[in-house]
Amino acid sequence: AGPPSFSTATGTKIGKTLAVMSGKGGVGKSAVATLIAAELHRRGSKVGVLDADITGPSIPRGLGITGRITVGPDGVIPAESSGGLKVMSMNLVLPSEDDAVIWRGPLVSGAVKQFYEECAWGELDYLVIDLPPGTSDVPLTIMQSIPLDGIILVTSPQQLAGVIVAKARKMAASLNAPVLGLVENMSFVTCPSCGEKVTPFAESHGEEIAVAMDIPFLGRLPLDPEISRLADAGKLEEYRSEAVAEVLD
Amino acid sequence: AGPPSFSTATGTKIGKTLAVMSGKGGVGKSAVATLIAAELHRRGSKVGVLDADITGPSIPRGLGITGRITVGPDGVIPAESSGGLKVMSMNLVLPSEDDAVIWRGPLVSGAVKQFYEECAWGELDYLVIDLPPGTSDVPLTIMQSIPLDGIILVTSPQQLAGVIVAKARKMAASLNAPVLGLVENMSFVTCPSCGEKVTPFAESHGEEIAVAMDIPFLGRLPLDPEISRLADAGKLEEYRSEAVAEVLD
Ligand SMILES: Nc1ncnc2c1ncn2[C@@H]1O[C@H](COP(=O)(O)OP(=O)(O)O)[C@@H](O)[C@H]1O
Numbered sequence A, B: 001a002g003p004p005s006f007s008t009a010t011g012t013k014i015g016k017t018l019a020v021m022s023g024k025g026g027v028g029k030s031a032v033a034t035l036i037a038a039e040l041h042r043r044g045s046k047v048g049v050l051d052a053d054i055t056g057p058s059i060p061r062g063l064g065i066t067g068r069i070t071v072g073p074d075g076v077i078p079a080e081s082s083g084g085l086k087v088m089s090m091n092l093v094l095p096s097e098d099d100a101v102i103w104r105g106p107l108v109s110g111a112v113k114q115f116y117e118e119c120a121w122g123e124l125d126y127l128v129i130d131l132p133p134g135t136s137d138v139p140l141t142i143m144q145s146i147p148l149d150g151i152i153l154v155t156s157p158q159q160l161a162g163v164i165v166a167k168a169r170k171m172a173a174s175l176n177a178p179v180l181g182l183v184e185n186m187s188f189v190t191c192p193s194c195g196e197k198v199t200p201f202a203e204s205h206g207e208e209i210a211v212a213m214d215i216p217f218l219g220r221l222p223l224d225p226e227i228s229r230l231a232d233a234g235k236l237e238e239y240r241s242e243a244v245a246e247v248l249d
């Protein structure tokens, strides 16, 4: 999908490109992007992850990827996670964050377009793009710079989901790409002692809002210490749960 | 405390200035700064809050403060929360975040110094400074720009508390201001059904690390939906809990 003017590297063929968006930082968008990519891969698809979230190296960290980028005859070769996900991260090529330099939209989107077109991704069924947080021009220009097949929204119960869905919809319309659905992350905590579903942030409204605004509600992910533990250990792709499976169903 | 070269507005006398620091964003540093300020006020002190956290308007939002800044004969008059906290926020004078402009350390610290010296704070027992997140040059130059009496660190169980304490210590030494202690926020969730203390992010290590590194452990704050609810409603200063009281004891 997308205008035919996009080229890709020799030997590269990208199936569907999905962008993962959030209303603001800290809702676990990068974690959800990683879990979705890992689950698609587990079900037999070839999956790449393009980390365009310049606010922090959540993607390379969660997948245990360190700074090696190699260049081959067909272009820059993406790093590979131990599970087999192909990963290219803006965070591996940016100057250190202590420089307090912010990359504006056009610079980031130019680099993302370059990663899309010049990386030797090989054959991919899915390319998952982890966008910078928020619904400003920065993620918008990034989505405009590549052919996009769908957008997944990530919120937490504390967010005004309605506002984010409304904004994402406008952006999606201008991009000719559908909003594939809403995932409500950190939705609840399961008490290991009595099994109660506790809502530590706020009441969950993601589903009723998605339904009211006519977009698919993909599911709730719990606040699970296993997610943070695996992410910190660079093994987030190993996380498996009913909840993640349901997001893809 | 602090070099005698700092002036304050006519009629203004500031007692102790406390800066609240975190290792990274999203650990609830602004919320903790607000809760500490509110508790000090509840115990009878006159308290001001200087919001230097340019990453977002958590302070004005949590205290229900909107954009009105008035100027009087003695300088800019701080806004006042309904509970009586005096508040000056960088977020009320910054351009909108969609401008994707980042204020570098020297610009922010210059503005903070100006707020400190030119606001008609009146008589304050405590001025609580909400710093930008992290331990980079940005919060450091801000702390260098005003007379500082102490630093409070906020972490969440997911953070490497040791790394943050070590870094804060170096900064504190160069500033001649003590690290007053560590608060571990979002430390646990209390199951409303069975009372179990669930740890949704990770195991709590804040206390053992603080003890090992010889700084006071001020306490653990739970992940409490009431905090987010009150913060969203602009009434965070109304939150009361044993845990917050213990932080001040
Ligand atoms: N459902 C969850 N349960 C526990 N920890 C989570 C969950 N989702 C994300 N995290 C953790 O929260 C932190 C922030 O997540 P991240 O994906 O970086 O957020 P964002 O991309 O929205 O800024 C990370 O340390 C991540 O491992």
Ligand SMILES: Nc1ncnc2c1ncn2[C@@H]1O[C@H](COP(=O)(O)OP(=O)(O)O)[C@@H](O)[C@H]1O
Pocket (backbone or CB within 6 Å): A158, A200, A201, B022, B024, B025, B026, B027, B028, B029, B030, B031, B032, B053, B058, B133, B185, B186, B221, B222, B223, B224, B225, B226, B227, B228, B231, B232
């Ligand atoms: N202990 C807590 N329980 C529930 N929500 C919290 C807690 N601490 C902070 N929050 C909420 O988490 C979000 C982030 O907190 P904030 O203080 O803005 O973090 P920071 O200043 O570290 O970026 C806010 O919506 C705040 O209301």
Ligand SMILES: [Zn+2]
Pocket (backbone or CB within 6 Å): A191, A192, A193, A194, A195, A196, B191, B192, B193, B194, B195, B196
């Ligand atoms: Zn329970």
